[in-house]
Amino acid sequence: MHESSIDVRPFSVRLSLHGNLDFFLPPRTRRKDITRSLSEKTSVKDVIESCGVPHPEVDLIVVNGEEVDFDYGVINDAEIEVYPPEIQSPQSIKKRLQVNTMERFVTDGHLGKLTRNLRMLGFDVAYDPEAEDRQLLDVMDRENRALLTRDRRLLMHAVVRTGYCPRSQDPDEQTVEVIRRFNLLGLIAPFTRCLRCNAPLQEIAKADIIEELEPLTKIYYEQFRRCTGCGQIYWPGSHFPKLQKHLEKIRANVDG
Numbered sequence: 397m398h399e400s401s402i403d404v405r406p407f408s409v410r411l412s413l414h415g416n417l418d419f420f421l422p423p424r425t426r427r428k429d430i431t432r433s434l435s436e437k438t439s440v441k442d443v444i445e446s447c448g449v450p451h452p453e454v455d456l457i458v459v460n461g462e463e464v465d466f467d468y469g470v471i472n473d474a475e476i477e478v479y480p481p482e483i484q485s486p487q488s489i490k491k492r493l494q495v496n497t498m499e500r501f502v503t504d505g506h507l508g509k510l511t512r513n514l515r516m517l518g519f520d521v522a523y524d525p526e527a528e529d530r531q532l533l534d535v536m537d538r539e540n541r542a543l544l545t546r547d548r549r550l551l552m553h554a555v556v557r558t559g560y561c562p563r564s565q566d567p568d569e570q571t572v573e574v575i576r577r578f579n580l581l582g583l584i585a586p587f588t589r590c591l592r593c594n595a596p597l598q599e600i601a602k603a604d605i606i607e608e609l610e611p612l613t614k615i616y617y618e619q620f621r622r623c624t625g626c627g628q629i630y631w632p633g634s635h636f637p638k639l640q641k642h643l644e645k646i647r648a649n650v651d652g
Contacts, residue, residue: 406435409443409474415483419563420448420548434470441466444478450551452543452559455481455494463491481577495542495558497579502535504545509567514574516643518585521594529553544574568642572649581650586643587621587630595625605629 411430413421418428430447440459441451457464458477470476481494502522503511511523522535529547533555536543543559545551551559560577562570575581588597600622606614608629617631 406433407471407473408433409470409476411444411447411476411478413447413449413478415480416563417449417453417478417480420450420453420561422448437469437471439466440464440468440470440476443470443476445552448548449478450548450556450559450561452494452551452556453480453561455479455483455492457491457493465491466493497583498542498558499578499580499583500539500541501544501574502532502539502541504532504543504547504550506546507544507562507567507570510544510562510570510574512591513567513571513646515589515591515594516586516639517571517575517580517646518583518588519580520589523594542578568646568649571646575646575650581647584647586640590623590625590628590630592628593623593626595623597621597630598624600629 409432411432413428413430421430432443432446434443440457444454444457445451451466454466456477456479457466457468458479459468459470459474481496500520500522501514505525505527508523508525511521514521520541522539522541524531527535529550532543532545532550533553535541536559537555543551543556544562545559546561546565548561550556551561560574562573564570564573575584589595590597598621600620602609602618602620605620605622613631613633617633619631621630622628623630
């Protein structure tokens with residue numbers, strides 16, 4: 397006796413994307429509501445990602461009025477509401493799917509200027525411009541970092557728990573986005589991390605490094621910090637006011 401195949405009745409689901417999740421849709425078809433036809437039980441995570449929205453960008457899923465997790469199986473016609481972290485739903489959020497705050501990041505090779513901004517603000521950002529996808533995912537997983545990338549396919553890897561895709565291509569606007577997404581405004585500690593290697597900076601007496609300084613630096617500057625990793629020496633040189641103004645502008649835009 398042979399097992400007969402079971403006919404599955406096709407069904408449809410309608411997804412309503414809230415906030416700016418429609419950013420992940422093709423420009424010509426960008427809209428808030430999407431209809432999908434399915435012929436078998438499918439996890440709601442797969443349904444959402446089939447539309448182009450990476451799961452780390454989804455903080456709340458409501459199916460037919462019920463809050464669900466990513467592994468919820470869709471088997472019948474359904475209305476699916478999808479919310480990003482920054483949008484509060486009218487529901488009482490019990491199944492929050494994303495962390496609210498993260499202070500450690502790994503960035504892909506295309507986000508060098510964002511990396512520099514975040515390090516300048518004091519945040520721990522792993523960055524290797526030559527790193528391949530598998531290396532980024534390994535660092536993210538092993539060191540419990542949030543992945544920052546504009547490669548949405550990379551964000552869709554199952555191993556990614558926390559991540560964000562900057563919408564803007566401008567580094568300063570990207571920095572504002574990341575600060576807002578991960579609630580970092582109150583955690584900013586400017587000029588406390590090495591821009592080269594990411595290690596923390598430590599205050600050091602001028603006398604301890606006097607032989608390593610250029611003649612004019614010895615004369616005009618008294619405050620110094622040294623990287624605890626690569627040994628790079630930092631001081632508030634002539635470019636420092638410009639850097640301060642740059643960071644203040646970023647902070648002001650976060651509040652704006």
